[in-house]
Amino acid sequence: MGHYEAPIREPIIVGDKSYHDITQDVAAPIEGKANKQWKIAFTISLLAMLWGFGAIAYTIGTGIGVWGLNNRINWAWDITNFVWWVGIGHAGTLISAVLLLFRQKWRMGINRSAEAMTIFAVVQAGMFPLIHMGRIWDGFYTLPIPNPLGSLWVNFNSPLLWDVFAISTYLSVSLVFWWTGLLPDFAMIRDRATKPFQKKIYSLVSFGWSGRAKDWQRFEEVSLVLAGLATPLVLSVHTIVSFDFATSVIPGWHSTVYPPYFVAGAVFSGFAMVQTLLLIMRKVSNLEAYITRVHIENMNKVILVTGGIVTVAYLSEFFVGWYTGSSYEDFTYLSWGAATGPYWWAFWALITCNAIIPQFLWVKKIRTNYVWTFIISIFINIGMWFERFDIIVINLSRGHLPSSWTMFSPTFVDIGIFIGTLGFFFVLFLLYARTFPVIAQAEVKSILKASGDNYKRARDNGEEVHHESHAEPVHVEEAPKAEENHEVKTSSLLGSIGTFDINTQTPDDLKRISGVGPVMEKTLNQIGIYSFEQVSKMTKKEYDLLDSITGSFPGRAERDDWAGQAKKLKS
């Protein structure tokens, strides 16, 4: 019924999942305990973050003289890092907005994490202009509000001010887009939560989402419109970042190719970072069924295209620099002078990482291989950092006045702040991975029947997928049938799983076990089973006893593995 998808399209949910399986797989990392690797990674990130905060405090307390900036090179690592982080922050909204408009279903497995990455990356990016102000307490001068200097306003002719508007709009709209999509998934976690504190938190963040038909109708339209708004927004942000350079008159910066080239570069680096993060996450959080080879390959194709655009831009910059015949163009970041000059290593790092290494992705074997993809994505991350470093530092290192030509060497504070933002980013991402539904499970459920492996297979063979045997409808008002002679069985059942004193202990909500409805709960309570503790001790013998007592749903308890479920629920 309306779920047809061409058999030639590869399934994007593998592993024969049902709706309930998706729920469990997405909830598992949140409900389970953190493993050792997570704790180690978190500790390292936290230390890096604290070191970075220390370096920032030192910068603010003493002034930006503690950085390696000099008279000629007045922008360096700070703006390099700013542009690098903003660029990384482009993939998330691109995946969730542009791919939504293009109806690309594979976005659903990765959009949540990509958007999280976007938001966390933009947070890092935003810190650099703020601390670069030096006197951060005067930061409100960037806002068009009345200030202590009378009615002096901000300068709306300046691309730096456009940046303030672009970045803050981008951050806030991405956040709202992300959170709105999260509501149904938080609601799912809320309705499964067993601990009161967890339940409280997830009730709060899910905004009381109930999943009414009307809510869903609005939800879908809001998502679509937000995607339509976010698509030009995401393109505008890096365009405006490129204006910071392109509207200046510094050789190498004053270039009309910058906006499209920066946007392509941002998408390129953003997707590389998504690959880096998700290739680890799919393993650690057991999401292999949702983030598949198809996802990885599709992202690699996007990387190949945007990497191609970036490479063409490099070539054209190189050609134009040479073709002008101007001696000042011979030391811009893409020129023979740069390739052989004192910054040759930065030049070749850029060319190798961004233009040469990604070309391996033309080979299908490599772009569908997880390990190779991971390695290439790391190279691209490094290469894109060098691209911004080259644009800023190489171009500034030589100017119209040869006597002031110089090099840049970062101080420990420069390095500390960069490491600190990496740490902060991973702290946020690691916390996210343990507390947020990292897959947009509601959306994934809506495409399961079209793109799930089992459903596709069944459709091709003209069969139907059966996950649960359909039980007879139950009418709750009916009293469960009591069987004679079940006293004996009951006591032997309770003997093996333990008794429960209703007067001193609080009973658990047994309905939370999949397969236990209100009737079954009543029946279980009549027998004397009230807690997950008791259910978790059930084995084959107890299941059979239970079946003979209740006489309904024979074999159901065993099939649904009540004991296993209860074990999870009670912890």
Add this chain to the structure above:
Amino acid sequence: MSTKVIQALYDDDDVLLKAVKEVRAAHHHIEEVYTPFPVHGLDKAMGLAGTRMAITAFLYGITGLSFAVWFLNYIMISDWPQNIGGKPSFTFYHNMPAFIPVMFEMTVFFAAHLMVITFYMRSKIWPFRKAENPDPRTTDDKFLMEVAVDGNENELSDLLKRTGAIEIKVNEKH
């Protein structure tokens, strides 16, 4: 009107969609349907009117654009005109190319945020609001249809059973 509703639980979206159509064909009033994910075609099957969220976004966008024009004109042209970098500031028209980025950002800002706020208000979702789905399984893998009862409980539950409901119960309307 009776204050009772009958709640039928389904475990498949296609079965639910068919059931909704059948219940409507039998002229019963469907109060509400709770689903764990957007079931396509459900709003049409239930006879819900289309949503006007996109229209509100358009209006908010126009508002944002107008605000930006007024705001930029006031600051840059009328209140404190300055010649910055040779960019002409005599009239709004002359200076406008430099204003386009901010005009665009404000349009998006207004449209996106005000539309989402409208959505939250209309659907009554905000922090500290209590969820109202009658069964916690409706955010997992079950679908729940609420039908108004008007003394025809047995007839209704028979009908719902026939449509493939896996659980049926009668509840007070909340």
